[in-house]
Amino acid sequence: MSELSVNHLLGIKYLNKQDIQLIFETADHFKEVINRPIKKVPSLRDITIANLFFENSTRTKLSFELAEKRLSADVLNFSSSQSSVKKGETLIDTVNNILSMKVDMVVMRHPNPGAGVFLSKHVKASIINAGDGAHEHPTQALLDSYSIREKLGGVAGKKVVIVGDILHSRVALSNIFALQLQGAQVMVCGPKTLLPKYINTLGVKVETNLIKALNWCDVANMLRVQNERMDISYFPSTREYTQQFGVNKELLDSLNKEITIMHPGPINRGVEITSDVADSKQSIILDQVQNGVAIRMAVIYLLASKIKQ
Amino acid sequence: MSQKVLLNAKEVNIILHRLACQLIEKHNDFSKTVLIGLQPRGVFLANRIAKILREDYKVKNIQLGHLDITFFRDDFRRGEKTLEANKTQINFLVEDKNVVFIDDVLYTGRSIRAALTAIQSFGRPNEIELLTLIDRRFSRHLPIQPNYRGRQVDVINNEKVKVNWKEHDNEDSVYLIEK
Numbered sequence: 001m002s003e004l005s006v007n008h009l010l011g012i013k014y015l016n017k018q019d020i021q022l023i024f025e026t027a028d029h030f031k032e033v034i035n036r037p038i039k040k041v042p043s044l045r046d047i048t049i050a051n052l053f054f055e056n057s058t059r060t061k062l063s064f065e066l067a068e069k070r071l072s073a074d075v076l077n078f079s080s081s082q083s084s085v086k087k088g089e090t091l092i093d094t095v096n097n098i099l100s101m102k103v104d105m106v107v108m109r110h111p112n113p114g115a116g117v118f119l120s121k122h123v124k125a126s127i128i129n130a131g132d133g134a135h136e137h138p139t140q141a142l143l144d145s146y147s148i149r150e151k152l153g154g155v156a157g158k159k160v161v162i163v164g165d166i167l168h169s170r171v172a173l174s175n176i177f178a179l180q181l182q183g184a185q186v187m188v189c190g191p192k193t194l195l196p197k198y199i200n201t202l203g204v205k206v207e208t209n210l211i212k213a214l215n216w217c218d219v220a221n222m223l224r225v226q227n228e229r230m231d232i233s234y235f236p237s238t239r240e241y242t243q244q245f246g247v248n249k250e251l252l253d254s255l256n257k258e259i260t261i262m263h264p265g266p267i268n269r270g271v272e273i274t275s276d277v278a279d280s281k282q283s284i285i286l287d288q289v290q291n292g293v294a295i296r297m298a299v300i301y302l303l304a305s306k307i308k309q
Numbered sequence: 310m311s312q313k314v315l316l317n318a319k320e321v322n323i324i325l326h327r328l329a330c331q332l333i334e335k336h337n338d339f340s341k342t343v344l345i346g347l348q349p350r351g352v353f354l355a356n357r358i359a360k361i362l363r364e365d366y367k368v369k370n371i372q373l374g375h376l377d378i379t380f381f382r383d384d385f386r387r388g389e390k391t392l393e394a395n396k397t398q399i400n401f402l403v404e405d406k407n408v409v410f411i412d413d414v415l416y417t418g419r420s421i422r423a424a425l426t427a428i429q430s431f432g433r434p435n436e437i438e439l440l441t442l443i444d445r446r447f448s449r450h451l452p453i454q455p456n457y458r459g460r461q462v463d464v465i466n467n468e469k470v471k472v473n474w475k476e477h478d479n480e481d482s483v484y485l486i487e488k
Contacts, residue, residue, distance in 0.1 A: 033380065036430045042381055305392070
């Protein structure tokens with residue numbers, strides 16, 4: 001198989017195991033490309049990609065833009081804060097206006113869950129979901145799994161705990177789907193108030209004691225506390241959250257084994273993890289960032305190959 | 310589908326030794342030369358030539374790399390299938406080196422054009438030459454010719470030249486296959 005089963009990347013739940021395998025194998029080649037003295041290939045020189053960010057983003061936007069430029073695509077950047085969306089324009093009108101400029105692919109981040117799926121039904125461009133509300137963030141989940149595969153030699157059979165704000169996290173949901181699809185065991189750990197009610201239907205283990213969770217896992221994926229999405233108080237104080245769900249060097253040293261630490265960023269240093277953990281040898285946070293470019297190049301390349309001339 | 314033998318194992322072996330000797334005549338001790346096999350099947354020829362140079366002619370300085378040109382091809386999105394990449398393995402810079410591209414069959418010249426672009430990711434070579442086992446004459450789309458050729462053949466467009474290698478296909482041979 002050398003083709004994705006989908007024409008858009010809207011979420012991990014639309015992919016199958018072979019799709020993920022193909023994306024990883026393609027990313028392996030792009031990882032080699034981005035470590036060359038000249039990091040650019042001309043594959044997508046006739047493709048135009050619009051990055052539509054209706055919500056703030058730093059690393060995802062930069063990572064996509066870099067991936068697109070390294071594939072030689074033409075890139076349009078859009079952020080809603082400086083656009084006609086503020087004047088009341090609808091999503092479809094905004095996108096259709098951009099597509100009239102002969103855009104082939106849209107990378108979209110949107111605060112509303114399902115925005116990518118909605119758009120894919122109304123416009124004739126290949127859509128990549130770069131995060132839709134608290135729903136999915138498929139490229140992040142792919143790069144997380146890819147980083148685990150690189151560090152531990154594979155994903156199947158590994159035990160991964162996702163720690164923190166599961167309720168507001170699109171990273172958590174996409175990661176659960178991606179890890180389970182590849183045969184990993186997944187646990188979520190966090191305050192009860194930050195675990196969604198439907199969590200038991202996803203086939204994951206649930207734990208509210210961080211030490212038990214860390215003793216169980218091979219990998220801990222520490223999520224950011226998303227204060228901007230919290231309209232009510234979900235825990236008494238940041239200090240109390242850190243005491244119960246923060247990881248520091250002392251805690252890691254007290255375990256009988258070495259676990260791998262991940263974080264999708266941005267890190268609240270001293271809240272989810274301390275600096276000595278974030279910068280330790282066990283942390284693969286910067287590998288995740290580098291792998292993000294290779295994974296996004298692979299996804300864009302594979303989807304672009306389905307856009308026929 | 311019919312096929313006829315263009316070269317048998319003995320003839321392939323004689324040609325490989327002749328090509329190796331031609332390389333020695335031009336490049337002498339290979340201190341400023343690198344051999345680059347083009348993925349996927351040029352790699353078998355490159356490995357074989359490098360082995361002959363090392364073992365039969367005792368050349369010590371052979372630098373051998375494998376170059377994948379998938380992302381540099383000009384037919385992305387033109388065919389039915391997604392282009393599948395292979396592994397590039399070049400652990401040296403080609404800056405100021407004399408590069409010899411090695412491929413099994415030279416047909417339209419488009420792969421070589423892609424390789425000329427791809428190699429620039431590893432530096433600016435002093436010069437680039439092309440060695441090919443089979444040169445399909447009269448089928449070029451681009452003005453590209455080999456510096457070293459094993460055998461020149463006249464093949465019409467609905468025929469295919471298939472090169473087999475012992476390490477991959479269990480025999481050294483070249484077939485002309487009618488599609």
